[in-house]
Amino acid sequence: MADVATVVLTGIGLFFFLAGTAGLMRFPDTFSRLHALTKADNLGLGFIALGVAFQAATWREVALLALIWALALLAAGTVSQLVARAALGEEETR
Template sequence: MWLDLASFALTALGLFFFVAGTAGLLRFPDTFSRLHALTKADNLGLGCVALGVALQAGHWTDVLKLVLIWALALLAAGTVAQLVARAALAEPRARKGEGERP
């Protein structure tokens, strides 16, 4: 019962971060602030959802898989954010948010 409530609370919190991150991605003016918004969704949002789902896992290997998914998503998101930011530094058009593509 308490486990279910904790799962609901954590996944809800995770979804809130995803919504906030999406809103930031759509509304923020330039590449760097958009990246900042996205990291919230990937790190905190996915982390909270994974934690909430892990509380419902039937076996410890399921928990391990969830941790691996979160860690890989974190690694990929962090790397891609750095690469996109550097590409934006090299190309001023993308920095001001004028260009719709990188």
């Protein structure tokens, strides 16, 4: 049962990563690309971490996966904010 959950959840995570990549390549402006990539990658990593958690041997490993995901969420939000501000500043100087 855990193997099935792992395959399904990591497959969903892969789908979100692919959707984010497609958004990065297809959307016309920086802000749309940034939104698509950040949201999709956060969900993709969450599903993959949840899928891997089913294979974890201890609760400590599950907690580490959750911590990694939480840190990635914080980093993605911070980086996307910085990129958006830089793009907005560049757009205003034109």
